[in-house]
Amino acid sequence: MNSHLRFDLNYILRHLPDFVPAISMALQILALASVIAMIWGTILALARLGRGPIYWAATGYIELFRNTPLLVQIYFAFFGLPVFGIFLSSFTTGVLAIAAQHGAFFAEILRGTIQSIQTQQREAGLALGMMPNQTMRYVILPQALRNAIPASGNQVVLLLQDTALVSTIGVYEITKTAHSLAERSAASFEMFVAIGVIYLIISGLMSVILRGIEGTCRVVR
Amino acid sequence: MDLLPPEKAISVKNLHKSFGDLHVLKGIDLDIHRGEVVVLIGSSGSGKTTLLRCLNFLAEYEQGQIHIDEKLMWYRDVECLQKRPIKKIAHDRAAIGMVFQSFNLFPHRTVLENIILGPTKIKPIRVPKPEATEEALALLDRVGLLEKADAYPNTLSGGQQQRVAIARALAMGPKVMLFDEVTSALDPELVGEVLNVMRQLARDGMTMVVVTHEIHFALDAADKVLYLDQGKIAEQGPPEQVLFSPQSSHLKDFLKRFEEMTLLNQRGTSTGGQTRT
Numbered sequence: 061m062n063s064h065l066r067f068d069l070n071y072i073l074r075h076l077p078d079f080v081p082a083i084s085m086a087l088q089i090l091a092l093a094s095v096i097a098m099i100w101g102t103i104l105a106l107a108r109l110g111r112g113p114i115y116w117a118a119t120g121y122i123e124l125f126r127n128t129p130l131l132v133q134i135y136f137a138f139f140g141l142p143v144f145g146i147f148l149s150s151f152t153t154g155v156l157a158i159a160a161q162h163g164a165f166f167a168e169i170l171r172g173t174i175q176s177i178q179t180q181q182r183e184a185g186l187a188l189g190m191m192p193n194q195t196m197r198y199v200i201l202p203q204a205l206r207n208a209i210p211a212s213g214n215q216v217v218l219l220l221q222d223t224a225l226v227s228t229i230g231v232y233e234i235t236k237t238a239h240s241l242a243e244r245s246a247a248s249f250e251m252f253v254a255i256g257v258i259y260l261i262i263s264g265l266m267s268v269i270l271r272g273i274e275g276t277c278r279v280v281r
Numbered sequence: 282m283d284l285l286p287p288e289k290a291i292s293v294k295n296l297h298k299s300f301g302d303l304h305v306l307k308g309i310d311l312d313i314h315r316g317e318v319v320v321l322i323g324s325s326g327s328g329k330t331t332l333l334r335c336l337n338f339l340a341e342y343e344q345g346q347i348h349i350d351e352k353l354m355w356y357r358d359v360e361c362l363q364k365r366p367i368k369k370i371a372h373d374r375a376a377i378g379m380v381f382q383s384f385n386l387f388p389h390r391t392v393l394e395n396i397i398l399g400p401t402k403i404k405p406i407r408v409p410k411p412e413a414t415e416e417a418l419a420l421l422d423r424v425g426l427l428e429k430a431d432a433y434p435n436t437l438s439g440g441q442q443q444r445v446a447i448a449r450a451l452a453m454g455p456k457v458m459l460f461d462e463v464t465s466a467l468d469p470e471l472v473g474e475v476l477n478v479m480r481q482l483a484r485d486g487m488t489m490v491v492v493t494h495e496i497h498f499a500l501d502a503a504d505k506v507l508y509l510d511q512g513k514i515a516e517q518g519p520p521e522q523v524l525f526s527p528q529s530s531h532l533k534d535f536l537k538r539f540e541e542m543t544l545l546n547q548r549g550t551s552t553g554g555q556t557r558t
Contacts, residue, residue: 188399190371
């Protein structure tokens with residue numbers, strides 16, 4: 061067998077412990093960015109259903125952030141914000157940059173499910189004597205959020221993939237760790253196979269969890 | 282503004298409503314006394330549902346005045362385009378119960394939660410939860426669905442859902458109840474249970490405006506029947522008068538269709554043994 065095609069499994073196994081903090085870091089980014097993106101996305105979705113300047117601000121934001129690459133946004137945040145006197149750690153910058161874009165994606169998912177709730181539901185609330193904002197809070201949003209779970213689950217899996225991008229600003233998550241190990245050993249092939257498997261396992265686990273959530277939160281009509 | 286005699290539950294004056302170029306209501310004048318049951322009939326497009334929706338402002342109108350329970354609820358004049366603040370509109374809607382053709386229960390809430398949502402969250406009442414629950418259970422008992430309190434709407438039959446919808450509207454303690462073709466979406470065998478609840482409500486003295494195609498209900502529960510034709514009240518009076526001796530050819534034609542349907546229906550049910558499973 062040619063030496064340059066040798067696959068050194070031992071090397072991966074030996075360095076697996078190095079990935080524990082890396083996975084932990086990735087999961088922290090995933091969790092924080094997801095939560096922020098969902099809250100931010102909900103606010104954006106509601107703003108986009110509004111009128112006047114609020115609508116235009118939300119629409120402008122969503123279009124800007126959906127239509128530029130996340131990597132560009134991360135670079136902008138990392139190199140651009142200090143110009144404006146805002147200094148954040150790479151970790152915070154990464155989390156916020158991911159949340160900023162995924163918030164826009166999540167807003168579009170939620171806007172769709174809000175609009176899919178029939179106007180009759182709204183009218184039923186109004187006829188009872190609710191204010192329009194109460195129909196949103198008690199009638200429409202609870203249903204829309206539940207209906208948004210399948211698509212959002214998919215979005216969160218995509219968000220996990222995007223955590224790899226913060227390796228470019230020096231956050232030691234999975235990809236960055238693999239990178240530096242590979243540089244030291246020249247075993248880049250093994251390393252990237254290894255992290256591919258790691259991402260696959262995390263995504264798989266997430267899918268299982270999400271399917272469980274979907275099952276318990278389904279709105280039956 | 283309030284110069285109406287106290288017994289009037291609903292008073293409509295010169296109500297006009299258009300959808301774009303389509304003039305749906307062309308000057309409706311209508312008085313309904315307290316405790317009266319009024320049935321609106323008319324072919325589709327005659328404006329029955331629109332009139333009902335104007336009564337609680339789910340449909341905005343261009344011109345006219347509506348008094349509910351002697352109170353001027355909302356009005357618009359040609360000279361004075363006054364729109365009332367949304368808060369007041371919401372507040373006043375609480376006094377007007379509405380039941381819809383498609384039930385419109387909240388699917389993410391149990392039957393009990395559907396009923397107590399209004400009383401616990403909506404301003405003019407805002408009762409504490411235990412009190413609201415007690416009242417809701419009493420209402421469920423009244424519509425014969427006490428055992429379904431913790432069920433979700435999708436597990437109920439159409440007739441049961443509609444009875445819950447009636448209980449939900451009653452929970453707000455309305456002075457007037459509006460029924461918009463509430464049995465039209467039901468299987469024939471489920472119509473009776475809903476109409477019975479409505480009959481009981483009528484006997485209890487509720488003021489009711491009912492849009493329906495159930496001529497039988499009109500005959501035995503209504504105090505007054507109104508026939509709407511092309512956006513106007515074409516005929517009105519006691520049910521026997523309007524339904525048995527119609528004046529206009531339009532109403533005669535309209536009722537004839539019903540007779541035919543009723544006859545067909547009877548033939549259908551008499552031979553129903555073979556056709557139905």
